[in-house]
Amino acid sequence: MDKKITIYDLAKVLNVSPATISRALNDHPSISFSTKKRIVSYAQSSGYRINKFAANLSKQKSNTIGVIVPKLNSPFMSAALSGIEKIANEHNYNLIISQSLESEQKEKLNAKTLYDSGVDALMVSLAHETANYEHFDIFREQKIPLLFFDRVDYLPNCPTILIDNKQAGFDATEHLILQGCKNILHVSGYLKRNVYSDRFNGFKDALHKHKIEFNPYNLFETDLDPQKIDFVMDHIKNAKESFDGIFFANDAMAVACIQTLLKEGVRIPEDIKIIGFNNNPVSEIIQPNLSTVNYPGYELGVLAGQSIISHLKGNINIQSAESILLKHKLIVRTSSLKNNVK
Amino acid sequence: MDKKITIYDLAKVLNVSPATISRALNDHPSISFSTKKRIVSYAQSSGYRINKFAANLSKQKSNTIGVIVPKLNSPFMSAALSGIEKIANEHNYNLIISQSLESEQKEKLNAKTLYDSGVDALMVSLAHETANYEHFDIFREQKIPLLFFDRVDYLPNCPTILIDNKQAGFDATEHLILQGCKNILHVSGYLKRNVYSDRFNGFKDALHKHKIEFNPYNLFETDLDPQKIDFVMDHIKNAKESFDGIFFANDAMAVACIQTLLKEGVRIPEDIKIIGFNNNPVSEIIQPNLSTVNYPGYELGVLAGQSIISHLKGNINIQSAESILLKHKLIVRTSSLKNNVK
DNA sequence: ACATATTACGCAACCGATTGCGTAATAATA
């Protein structure tokens, strides 16, 4: 119905210049209170809406933050995104979310698109595949804040937000050892990614601390797709010395394994003790309840959001350019317990 | 380092007008093939990047789709968003995602913000609270495509994408009846929302078809927060005639209930048969496995994305302005079976 | 060879808000 109304229309009606309108609407100090009120109230009643396209062009910023994640639909990632969105929303930033679907090429394309879209900042959780980081150069050249969360790498001046995966891997492994495990299998994700290599390193450290030898067959690298649990099962069955404990790099895989093992008559935790990672909702449902490591997705998202916002608002203290490590927490349930007591 | 380079810079170097640059880069037919090639290749090598702010302003469109959902972090919603993102991405649209957190006020604010941001279309899944729809008027006035998915209402010319909740509710209920249930409780969400009222109506229809009387205590309205399972338990215990079947409007609540009932010594499905809704991953994990209704989130997202894109591209056949009902599917597992056989 | 059609591009207005600089009007100071 009504045509779009601009500050020029307002200016004409109110007998002031468009500049005054713009300043009044932005609460600029050099406009008197009375005209400010007059302008603002008329703008309201007339149904004026700012044209962000024009504002963005002249200010060269968009109040938009870009996010690239591997997949939207995982409990962890959607929790993280939820936290990010909450903070962004509170600070009047829009969130453009895109998925790399674990493909480096898509990640590169998304980065280009988001750059072209003029995002004021970019938050990334890396795809499994991603091996080089040239697609982020342009952001760094243009001084567009760039932050990594969860699946990170360490580029100069790029904050990272994640938990201490190495320590968490250590804790999980040591827990199994303290429950009596002597021959532990670690089912890992792609070791190229920090989150998995760190967990693996924690795993090795724990073995080392407790003078348990690490053999290549104690590690099984996967894509963590529970559909492919059979590969893991084969590895377990073909072990020279049967495993008495398994540390999974995520819960989904652990759950799939528990179900398969139970079906085959293996007792958990009596025969094999199992611990997962992430504290996925299913870990509390599966019988026996799955021990795991809590990975606070929502809180991580909130912190990541706050960090990027404070960058954008210019509160760049030295700290905020550093890594933030969130506290993880070992959650011991029955799947890993020596004496199956509550 | 390098300043931003514009089409004016290119024009100067290549001795053509900015208009020609623009047309060449947009593959406009009135530019000869040879100059097109010259311009495009030079633009490439010079590192030129379009300024979308300017392009958006002059074209008055942004290649951006806005999405408002109640919560990002639910298995269903993140699956739907994943599907939407995939389609949008394939068609070079950006997705701005925001959460209403079940608050009507936030939904209104988000709608305003997205409008101001100049989204080319809006996709909405309504908050529990939302009772009036004025915040969408501006979209309809400006002919900005508006689509509802899952939690919908029927505004003129607004496509809706969802499953046939009434039929699904009917199927779930009839299944319980056919398994021998005579006194079924329906634990519903807020009945203001279509998805829940439809399921409830299906519930009633099934009772009616099988000549089972419906009493007010056969319905229990909740916010479906599994934390508040105690209210449901109270209702169950205080029933005059004890229930022999429960139809939950979502799986999370059903699972919480199963766990509580089992703890109290109630046998499932022998004493009470239970069916959920959504086919949440936990439904396959819980013991006994939870019967449920499959609600294909990802597919729904894909369809919603395709529908909105086809609107935007102008392929507006009459069909695409209509509702789309996806196929649901009853998934029978052990939690509802008369004879507990596989 | 002359009229007409087509091709290939340039001109300049336009999208709508922002902002540095300048200045008239009013207030404060000497």
Add this chain to the structure above:
DNA sequence: TATTATTACGCAATCGGTTGCGTAATATGT
């Protein structure tokens, strides 16, 4: 009262593409 400082606003350039209209150059038709 004359002078300086403040206040409150207007002017006009700017952000960087897009696009309707006009036209010179070349091609086509008779």
